[in-house]
Amino acid sequence: MADYRLPTTDYRLPTTDYRLLSMISIAHMFFTPHGMMFLAMLLFLTGVYAVTVRRNLIVVLMGLELMLNAVNVALVSFNYFSSYESVFESGQIMALMVIAVAAAEAAVGLAILVVLMRTRGSIDAEKAQEMQG
Secondary structure (H helix, E strand, O other): OOOOOOOOOOOOOOOOOHHHHHHHHHHHHHOOHHHHHHHHHHHHHHHHHHHHHOOEHHHHHHHHHHHHHHHHHHHHHHHHHOOOOOOOOHHHHHHHHHHHHHHHHHHHHHHHHHHHHHHHOOOEHHHHOOOOO
């Protein structure tokens, strides 16, 4: 008796991990313009909270860095989701400029903190307000 059935072939790739594909699809749902602006807003509000509420100047500097990184997320996501295809990636160039400003701000801020620690013995924000020339 002849067997006229077609051979069964598994067309899936042998290394396909479907859990990874489902995680990518979930991440793709979050990486929308609204999701990225929500992430930038959360980062920025966390930075604002750190700057306004905390008294430790190191935490204040970290809050400023969070706010600058939120601006970076917004700039790069605007560039990624914009329909205007330009040769110059303006959002990424602006993000590099913000990173350069953040590095300079961190260097100057930490230098001021070292001087405050040597002279006052504390890096409390209220004691730093009493600086006299």
